[in-house]
Amino acid sequence: MLSIFKKTGYLTKTYLLKDWLLLIGTFLSIVFLVLGVATIFPTIYDSESSRIAMIETLKQPAMKAIIGVYHGDNSIGSFFSSVMLHWTAILGIIFAIIIAIKNTRNQEESNLSELLLSKSIGRLALPMASFLELFILFSAIFITNFIGLNLLNIDGLSTESAFLFSISTSLIALLFGTITIFFAQLANSSSGVNIMSYVLFLLSYIVVILGTQAKDNKLLWYSPLGWLSNLSLTDKNYYLPIILMIVSTIILISLSLFLQLHRDINSGLLPSSKGKDHASKLLAGFSSLNFKNQTTSMSIWIIVIFIAGLTYGSIFKDINKIVADNPYLTQIIAAQKNMMITNFSFMILGIFAIISLIPGLIHIYKIKNDETKGYLEIVHSKRVSRTKIFITYTGIGLLDTVLTFISGTLGLYIAQYQSLNNPISLNHFVNASSSFLSIIIFVISLGIILVTFVPKLTNLIWIVLYYGFFVIYFGKLFNMPNWAIDISLFGLINKNWTSPLETTYIITFVISTVILIILSLQKYKKRDLVY
């Protein structure tokens, strides 16, 4: 029995050494975020009065849909844990999925697993080492956050609350990493695992959006992300969510190990369709091949973001309802009512803009990755010009991002149109989305510049996305200076329906995009195609 786990420890050590940069990066980004915010927050919000207005906003349905249910009192501890819980968890989850895919199906696709299995290594050592790598990483993050939060001695954040905050944010990441290992047993390719993991993640988020709007917390139990809100941090401090996370992680890793024993390396348990013996008329050349390869992932992103748009849009009526139910609040907020709705929708549009950049950039970066994988070598010997290759990757990537964003915006528009008595006009949405689109295409062109001029640094673009998220999420909470908000690009958006972005900005972005893309094309035509 033990022989199937042979050398697990050795393999885990190898993985830790091999991935050290990614692991350290994950560790630092999460720990710095949590402890950094915990250090800065008390200085920004030193008095209760300075917090109350912000906390009232966080309790509004619109904000609940983004950060989860607010728990606890007006203390800095409750404020901190409510704001940071989802954000910390999301960051951990994304890193966990990336790491988990890397050492499972990605490794199998590069035939490395086959080589490893030819050594005296147990059959289950591979998935087990992937799991242990995550386990060690998130244990370290948990312990550091827990000790750090205690040392900072935050008012209103008891040792128990700090413990629950640290362990739950690490456990949820470990759980999603384990889910990814589980999907790695089912899907037919690593991109399949990727899609399944992120879709499940987004679906859990959508359940949370709906769950936070309900009177009770029942719906939240159906989503692992919802368990975080059900911890009732700094208030009741429930342990059941922690137990659920541990139990489901154990069940999933056991299932994964069982399935690994019953599948062949580099193939999933889901059935794959029978192959065609000829290329269809639609598969007519290089561009159509790329489009075909992208359609599945493109459709999934478009559908999921549309559902997210619908979900967020349906919350608009609750923003109104709260105001109507409470005469006291009505007085204060009535004037700000429209302001809140517009603020909220700009925030959502900003998040959609950043999310839609992900699939597009991933596709554009394939111009490098497909080259490295060797798929393009034979293509270069055909009469496919470099210009065509360049336009194919960038064009499809751009299309993917733009369609995804428009789909999310459309979902938001439709749902608010259905739920509001005085819905926001389509005109306003067109206005706002064209502003965002000009920023989106500019960021895409930055990605293109990176991949053609400095392909080693392509990952820098994710910092732009991360920072954009950060500003949309925290810009106001942190009283960030204007310049720091503006350089995120997304922060340039003014919360005003009629002119979210000045026309001169829009024109500048569009022109810069065109120039950057032309420059990149010229470079791509001249460079060596070896990365």
Next chain:
Amino acid sequence: MTVQLKINHLTKKFKDVTALDDINLELHSGEVLGYIGPNGAGKSTTIRSILGILRPSMGSVEIFGMDAFKHASKIHEKLSYVPGDVYLWPNLTGGQTIDLLLKMNNQQHTNKTDKLIKDFGLDITKKNKTYSKGNRQKVALIAAFSTEAEIYIFDEPTSGLDPLNEEVFQNHLLKLKQQGKSILLSSHILSEVEKVADRIAIIKDGQIVETGTLEDMQYLTSTLVEATTKDEPIDLKNLSGVNNLVIEKNHVSFQIDAKNLNSVISYLTTLEIIKLKTTKPTLEQIFLQYYKVSGDK
């Protein structure tokens, strides 16, 4: 015989490493040029420069009289290539890939394609990711052979094939040659090169160390001679060009450079030859000799 491909003083540097150093090479119509050299000598770098994937640091590659880098896609209308390591989109089937590769050159799946699929015995309904190295190579070979082109470039095309399919490959290669096509064959399987190549170029450390026909090379390298003479050939050791001499009474074996063969045979004749056997070196022996010699430098 027209020159289809001409490499002029091609140098390629990657940062400080010189991968190709002043290479000159020609490929004529109707000939098979064998391109041999050990791993890392610069074979694939040469081919990638020919394909316009790499930009020359100095010198140029001309194909059909056009610059290989500037006019890559125009040139590739009449060029067909099989890479050494064939990587194919994992989610497509072999059949889809073959059709797609043909379509990329505006060509179509023809009867010839079907014949090739049959000859190589490939199940084209399987997905690329399920194929072994040899089967992936077959996909690329079928697509390449059924492409109408003037120049065919093969980079280690048979390294994953079984002997039967190797023969199929060689037969189709000879057919191309008979049609007057130009073929560049880079290979490690020297017996194969010996069988099909008209001329051979040897590359070592980024430099072409020898070009010529097999006969030319055999002339330049030494021939193994075994002889039995009536009298003991004691003076052999004084003759120039004699190496590895072993004399056992009247039986002798030695290596001799082709240019000195005549004088040695004349000397042996004076001793009355009873038995004489000369063995031309195989390509493998020539190859090893070049490497050992230049390795000693």
